Amino acid sequence: MSDHATDLATEAFVAHRNLLFTVAYEMLGSAADAEDVLQETWLRWAKVDVDEVHDHRAYLVRITTRQSLNRLRTMQRRKEAYIGPWLPEPLLTAPDVAQDVELAESVSMALMLVLETLSPTERAVFVLREVFEVGYDEIAAAVDKSPAAVRQIAHRARLHVDARRPRQAVSPRETRAALESFQRALETGDLQELLDVLATDVVLMSDGGGIKQAALRPIAGADKVARFMIGGLGRNERPITVVPTVVNGSPALLVHLDGEIDGIMAARVEDARITGLYYVRNPEKLNRVASETPLTLR
Numbered sequence: 001m002s003d004h005a006t007d008l009a010t011e012a013f014v015a016h017r018n019l020l021f022t023v024a025y026e027m028l029g030s031a032a033d034a035e036d037v038l039q040e041t042w043l044r045w046a047k048v049d050v051d052e053v054h055d056h057r058a059y060l061v062r063i064t065t066r067q068s069l070n071r072l073r074t075m076q077r078r079k080e081a082y083i084g085p086w087l088p089e090p091l092l093t094a095p096d097v098a099q100d101v102e103l104a105e106s107v108s109m110a111l112m113l114v115l116e117t118l119s120p121t122e123r124a125v126f127v128l129r130e131v132f133e134v135g136y137d138e139i140a141a142a143v144d145k146s147p148a149a150v151r152q153i154a155h156r157a158r159l160h161v162d163a164r165r166p167r168q169a170v171s172p173r174e175t176r177a178a179l180e181s182f183q184r185a186l187e188t189g190d191l192q193e194l195l196d197v198l199a200t201d202v203v204l205m206s207d208g209g210g211i212k213q214a215a216l217r218p219i220a221g222a223d224k225v226a227r228f229m230i231g232g233l234g235r236n237e238r239p240i241t242v243v244p245t246v247v248n249g250s251p252a253l254l255v256h257l258d259g260e261i262d263g264i265m266a267a268r269v270e271d272a273r274i275t276g277l278y279y280v281r282n283p284e285k286l287n288r289v290a291s292e293t294p295l296t297l298r
Contacts, residue, residue: 009046012056019057019132020064022107026127027068028075029088029112031288037067058138065124065142072120083210085218087278088112089285090247090264092292106131107248109278110268113205114164118157125150126157170269176244176251178269183242183253191230198222199273204229209282212263225277245293254293255279261290 013020020041024034041063053059079086088109115123124143128134129150136147136154143150178197185194204225208214219225241256245264253265264286268276280286 006046009048009050012050013042013045013060016057016060020060023061023064023127023132024068024071025091026107026112026115026131027065027123028072029116030075030285031089031091032284033071033075034068037064037071040067058134058141061128061132061134061138062142065128069120069124069143072123076120083208084214084216085205085207086116087205087207087280087285088248090252090266090280090289092289093246093249108250108268109248109266110276111161111165112248113278114161117164118160121145122153122157122160125153126161129154130158130161166268166270166275168270172251174272175267175269178272178274179244179251179253179265179267182267182274183244186229187240187242189230191226194226194230195222197274198225199270199275202273202275202277204277204279206279207282207285209284211283212281214279214281247289254289261286261293264289 017038020038021034024037025031028034028037041060044063044067045060048059050056090109091107093107115126118126121143125139128139128142129136134142136150139145139154140147140150145153181193181197184190185197200222201220202222202225204215204219206214206219215228219228239258241259242265243254243256245252245254247264247266250266252267255262255265263279263281266278266280267274268278
């Protein structure tokens with residue numbers, strides 16, 4: 001490849017890198033794996049005669065999608081052997097992302113977990129079509145299906161997701177208010193205040209990955225969740241600090257024990273109450289968060 005072609009390839013890749021990362025992350029639920037996919041995408045893109053490519057963005061999305069599908073099928077085997085609930089790797093996002101309701105909802109923990117229930121191809125089609133509004137012809141080329149088949153897959157995936165996603169979008173302010181009440185109750189050990197902010201059918205999922213202690217199964221019901229939290233973090237003998245942050249486009253809590261990052265707590269809020277709690281403690285899923293968190297917040 002000539003220097004001109006190399007520069008052109010690099011320029012195109014850099015221009016679309018954020019898009020490609022988000023596509024891979026939403027398909028995989030793992031920032032580390034998404035970065036690996038981007039590396040593989042670049043290696044393949046660097047071998048392409050970019051002067052012959054009419055639409056650089058579409059071509060790069062196609063490579064990223066195919067590499068993500070390959071990685072997703074490998075990850076399925078890893079998840080089958082995973083200890084306890086598997087949660088997406090938390091992704092620190094800028095506050096302005098939370099103001100974009102559609103983008104924030106598309107990377108929220110709640111929706112990412114719904115995407116886990118789709119087949120790899122359904123997930124790819126849903127992400128490309130519903131989140132990034134990619135045309136059916138482009139998606140067909142990326143997933144090796146006919147446009148007609150892609151339309152059917154998109155329709156089926158949309159119905160599946162709509163039946164399981166939160167009933168309505170919640171503003172960052174509502175989520176933040178619920179988490180502030182949750183944080184205050186946790187820090188004071190006030191069981192009643194905690195019960196007041198939890199929906200009766202709240203579900204807590206904690207992900208320790210077999211490395212850190214976590215509930216091996218989801219915990220359902222306000223009373224059980226409240227007592228688990230108060231009896232766990234709330235009564236930990238080590239100093240605990242909880243700091244507000246923004247994760248996956250929504251307000252969340254960064255939990256520290258002895259000054260070290262212990263985990264990320266994200267929430268699903270409906271009607272001013274918390275209906276879902278997602279606590280990621282697996283250190284392997286916190287490396288990116290730790291590297292991007294300012295020292296003053298650690």
